[in-house]
Amino acid sequence: MEAAAGGKRAYSIIVPTYNERLNVALIVYLIFKHLPDVNFEIIIVDDGSPDGTQDIVKQLQQVYGEDRVLLQARPRKLGLGTAYLHGLKHASGEFVIIMDADLSHHPKYLPSFIRKQKETGADVVTGTRYVKNGGVHGWNLMRKLTSRGANVLAQTLLQPGASDLTGSFRLYKRDVLEDLISSCVSKGYVFQMEMIVRATRKGYHIEEVPITFVDRVFGISKLGGSEIVEYLKGLVYLLLTT
Numbered sequence: 001m002e003a004a005a006g007g008k009r010a011y012s013i014i015v016p017t018y019n020e021r022l023n024v025a026l027i028v029y030l031i032f033k034h035l036p037d038v039n040f041e042i043i044i045v046d047d048g049s050p051d052g053t054q055d056i057v058k059q060l061q062q063v064y065g066e067d068r069v070l071l072q073a074r075p076r077k078l079g080l081g082t083a084y085l086h087g088l089k090h091a092s093g094e095f096v097i098i099m100d101a102d103l104s105h106h107p108k109y110l111p112s113f114i115r116k117q118k119e120t121g122a123d124v125v126t127g128t129r130y131v132k133n134g135g136v137h138g139w140n141l142m143r144k145l146t147s148r149g150a151n152v153l154a155q156t157l158l159q160p161g162a163s164d165l166t167g168s169f170r171l172y173k174r175d176v177l178e179d180l181i182s183s184c185v186s187k188g189y190v191f192q193m194e195m196i197v198r199a200t201r202k203g204y205h206i207e208e209v210p211i212t213f214v215d216r217v218f219g220i221s222k223l224g225g226s227e228i229v230e231y232l233k234g235l236v237y238l239l240l241t242t
Contacts, residue, residue: 011040011114012093012174016083020101021051027099028060028069030107038114043070043087044101047077079187080168088178097171104214105169112209113171123204125171126196127211128164162206165193169211176204201242 013031017024028042044057057071072090074083084098097113099105105127113125172180179202186194199206 008092008094009039009041010093011035011038011095011097012087012091013040013042013097013099013110014084014087014091015042015044015099015101016080016087017044017046017049017053017057017101018077019049019051019053021049021053021056023102024053024056025060027101027103027107028064031110032064034107034110035114038110041068041070041092043072043090045072045074045083045087047074047083079191081181081184081187081191084177085181088174088181091174094174095171096174096177099169105211106214109169109209109211116207116209117171120207121205122207123173123176124196124199124206126162126164126206126208127167127169127213128162128208129167129211129213130164132210162196162200162208164208165196167211167213168192170195180204197242 015024015027020027024044031040031042046054046057054071054073057069061069061071070090072086074086088096095114095117097110099107109127113127116122116125176199180195180198183198183202184191184194196206
């Protein structure tokens with residue numbers, strides 16, 4: 001797929017990574033497999049992974065081309081919001097897709113995101129686990145209940161206009177993403193929730209597509225008790241400021 005005039009792509013897919021050596025090659029392969037006729041680029045923003053993630057990405061550049069797989073390396077872990085912002089600086093797409101590298105977000109859903117945006121003209125298309133045909137695979141009952149309970153609590157208090165607040169599989173119009181990131185102050189686990197709440201408060205058009213979230217295939221989950229505490233703090237913050 002050739003880039004448009006001036007080297008611009010229609011879609012920029014930003015994938016933040018940290019110690020994803022075992023996953024990054026597969027996620028890139030699957031993106032290319034499921035978007036055969038789409039003009040896109042993948043921007044890997046790696047936060048100084050010590051496991052050799054960047055070496056794998058450089059090998060992928062030899063396979064797919066440095067114009068299709070871009071590596072933006074940072075010296076250390078600097079946060080999810082700044083990773084997206086860093087990726088945006090190097091993105092040429094009119095639309096930006098954000099997704100995780102750990103295969104919890106399957107690229108097979110990407111055509112649904114793109115189709116939904118084209119059909120509706122949405123500013124934001126977000127994947128959701130909490131509608132018909134959506135779900136979670138690989139979580140135990142306690143984690144499912146914790147996630148569902150947290151989501152119901154946020155829905156009740158914030159009325160965000162979206163059914164899945166903490167998901168990070170989304171498509172944005174580029175200027176909308178830039179505006180939302182500049183408005184957000186949260187970091188880590190709360191960042192995605194603040195993004196969707198502020199999108200609603202600003203009157204942006206949000207659409208949803210059902211996805212099945214799959215627990216990471218390789219590596220160790222980065223979600224722990226401290227993230228749950230941060231979630232609750234973030235909920236209070238958003239309740240008071242939005």
